[in-house]
Amino acid sequence: MTSFSRNPKDFWTGIIYIVFGTAAIILARDYGMGTALKMGPAYFPTVLSVLLILIGIISLVRSFIRPGTPIGRYAFKGLLLVTASTILFGIIIRGAGLVIALPLLVIVSSYASKQFRWKHSLAMSVGLTAFCILIFLEGLGLPLPILGSWFGR
Amino acid sequence: MELLANLGLGLSTAFTLVNLLYCFAGVFLGTLIGVLPGLGPTATIAMLLPITFTLPPVSALIMLAGIYYGSQYGGSTTSILINVPGEAASVVTTLDGYQMARQGRAGVALATAAIASFFAGTVATLLLALFAPPLAEFALKFGPADYFSLMVLGLLASVVLAQGSLLHAIGMVVLGLLLGLVGTDVNSGAQRFSFGMPQLADGIGFVVVAMGMFGLAEIIRNLEREEDRTSAVTKITNLMPTKEDWKRMVWPILRGTTIGSALGILPGSGSILGAFAAYSIEKKVSKHSAEFGKGAIEGVAAPESANNAGAQTSFIPMLTLGIPSNPVMALMVGAMIIQGIQPGPSVMVEQPALFWGIIVSMWIGNLFLIVLNLPMIGMWVRIVMVPYQYLFPAILVFCTIGVFSLKNTEFDIYFMALFGVLGYAFTKLDCEPAPMLLAFILGPMMEEYLRRALLLSRGDPMVFLKRPISATLLALGVLAIIAASIPALYRKREEAFRGD
Numbered sequence: 111m112t113s114f115s116r117n118p119k120d121f122w123t124g125i126i127y128i129v130f131g132t133a134a135i136i137l138a139r140d141y142g143m144g145t146a147l148k149m150g151p152a153y154f155p156t157v158l159s160v161l162l163i164l165i166g167i168i169s170l171v172r173s174f175i176r177p178g179t180p181i182g183r184y185a186f187k188g189l190l191l192v193t194a195s196t197i198l199f200g201i202i203i204r205g206a207g208l209v210i211a212l213p214l215l216v217i218v219s220s221y222a223s224k225q226f227r228w229k230h231s232l233a234m235s236v237g238l239t240a241f242c243i244l245i246f247l248e249g250l251g252l253p254l255p256i257l258g259s260w261f262g263r
Numbered sequence: 264m265e266l267l268a269n270l271g272l273g274l275s276t277a278f279t280l281v282n283l284l285y286c287f288a289g290v291f292l293g294t295l296i297g298v299l300p301g302l303g304p305t306a307t308i309a310m311l312l313p314i315t316f317t318l319p320p321v322s323a324l325i326m327l328a329g330i331y332y333g334s335q336y337g338g339s340t341t342s343i344l345i346n347v348p349g350e351a352a353s354v355v356t357t358l359d360g361y362q363m364a365r366q367g368r369a370g371v372a373l374a375t376a377a378i379a380s381f382f383a384g385t386v387a388t389l390l391l392a393l394f395a396p397p398l399a400e401f402a403l404k405f406g407p408a409d410y411f412s413l414m415v416l417g418l419l420a421s422v423v424l425a426q427g428s429l430l431h432a433i434g435m436v437v438l439g440l441l442l443g444l445v446g447t448d449v450n451s452g453a454q455r456f457s458f459g460m461p462q463l464a465d466g467i468g469f470v471v472v473a474m475g476m477f478g479l480a481e482i483i484r485n486l487e488r489e490e491d492r493t494s495a496v497t498k499i500t501n502l503m504p505t506k507e508d509w510k511r512m513v514w515p516i517l518r519g520t521t522i523g524s525a526l527g528i529l530p531g532s533g534s535i536l537g538a539f540a541a542y543s544i545e546k547k548v549s550k551h552s553a554e555f556g557k558g559a560i561e562g563v564a565a566p567e568s569a570n571n572a573g574a575q576t577s578f579i580p581m582l583t584l585g586i587p588s589n590p591v592m593a594l595m596v597g598a599m600i601i602q603g604i605q606p607g608p609s610v611m612v613e614q615p616a617l618f619w620g621i622i623v624s625m626w627i628g629n630l631f632l633i634v635l636n637l638p639m640i641g642m643w644v645r646i647v648m649v650p651y652q653y654l655f656p657a658i659l660v661f662c663t664i665g666v667f668s669l670k671n672t673e674f675d676i677y678f679m680a681l682f683g684v685l686g687y688a689f690t691k692l693d694c695e696p697a698p699m700l701l702a703f704i705l706g707p708m709m710e711e712y713l714r715r716a717l718l719l720s721r722g723d724p725m726v727f728l729k730r731p732i733s734a735t736l737l738a739l740g741v742l743a744i745i746a747a748s749i750p751a752l753y754r755k756r757e758e759a760f761r762g763d
Contacts, residue, residue, distance in 0.1 A: 111700065111716060115642065119428075119691075119692045119693050120351050122692055123431050123434065123692045123693075123694055126440065127434045127437075130441070133574060134441055136557070137456055138456075140749075141448075141455060142451070143720060146717050146722040146724065147717060147721055147722030148718070149450075149717065150716045151448040151453040152715065154444065154710040154714075155441060155444055155455065155456075156441050156710075158441050158444075161437050162434060162438060162441065165433060165434040165437065167584060168430060169428075169430055169434070173431075177615075181691055181692070182691065183487070184487070185483055185484070185487035185687075186693065187325045188482070188483045188487060189484070189684065189687060192479060192482055192483050192486070192683065193479070193684055196479065196676060196679065197676070197677060198682050199663050199676060199702055200667075200673035200674075200677055201664075203667065203676075208310030208437070212660060215656070215659065215663060216656045216659075219656050220652060220655075220656045222655075223486065223651070223652035223655070225652040226619070233571055234653060234657075238656070238657055238660050240753065242495065242664060244368050246664055246668070250314055251317070252314075252664075252668040254664065254667070254668065254670055
């Protein structure tokens, strides 16, 4: 991945900026430009997108000239588990309710740690669920379902 | 005297049982998250924002403010005891604070940090009370072009302060501005970048972005180097500084407070720049400059007073102009809007009790903090030792519940996850998320002011250079960027950030 560019950080940042900028210009085409005097909804976004693409190009060109440090190792396990557990919570919160969604969030995410122990994780999920029900539902009255629609609530 | 009458009003507002309680809750939470590395004021305030909706406006803002300046106190505790800065602004405190701790003077270092912070907090509160009214009056002279240029200055300043490449930081700002425009265009009613999704009609929620990029991304980043975290805490024996210590800390505290207060007002800055500047200046002027980095008490006193002063004076642009100078202030603006208060120069006139109540509460909060941080230091030390594997699932739970209860939609949870991934990717590429977040909240405002400015000037872009206020602000911004890109200074900036 690093062989073709002397500066992978500059390279990928450049690519990301160019992709975002180009996408924004294409999307903004339909919005109506207007003039400087009477700016349309596309005016400011288009100006910004052009600027972003320019910055992206400079970064990209620079990545072949100025050497930089490699990106370094990724925390794939952490990235995957933290994101997945959060999305899982979103999917099941209405159906299953807090008493199931919350322990799952805690257990799945805590698996990302190198020090993961089932016993600790289970204890923590019980403790945090109790704490959240007490504080957020009883104390602050936030509208969260304790048991969801799958249980006929 | 008007000032006294105003402070009196503030005192009577802040000194009710309820507000004292929320002030205490704020500084307590602030110290707690300051002590816990991996959880900063931005994520915490974002998490608590949905809850503040149920509180009266004054209590809500007093508590949120307390979290911010409280975190500056707590951040120094971990810097001194375990050489890990609890907050970005306490990075420099590790240099001499930890060395003092290794020499068995941890207690003195903690006491110095607390005393310095308390003094700086008191002075900054007074400055806020003195300068906010004339500044708010001056702000009434601001036209759309001037507001636009002020925001440009703020964003450029945040670029200069960002870690990593200047170019990437500018890109992050532009990207943030673009993301801020998602949703309904207020002028034409057109839907922009919403992909036909009704959930995006109001734009992407600021809290959602903040929690994703600062809450989730931070957790993933910490998991990456989990084993690096030490939990060897230094023993604390004697808290009391000696007579010699007192003598040596007086001037650094005075200088640190001055530098921190001045730099805190600058848009885009907050507490971090002040701490760095105060440390490097102290190192230059001190008689004991050879001791710096080896446990000089000046190296704790100066940056600790500066970061606390800066945290408080950074409220000035937010309270007087309605323009946030950093992500935390942007959240404060969000909290005011939730409560139905439009931030700006009129807040002081229309809501004097709120305005002065917040200011006076800061001084009371500082008093609480010195009690919390000196006699009760033992409790915080125990919290420092909580292993990260127990901490991060809890942070994740609070983020998720917070973001869900904001609008009661799971859609926001998915977006938070998305911004978590994006935020992590950007930090891996040395692109700091703070400037993007600031740009994100300023985006719609900037477009509106640009539109108005050009409408008034009949489409002539020279209006930004013709108006003296606007021209001055833009010149300052350009100067900051030029200064930061001069090779010699650029290296200095890199060094300063590599301090940890």
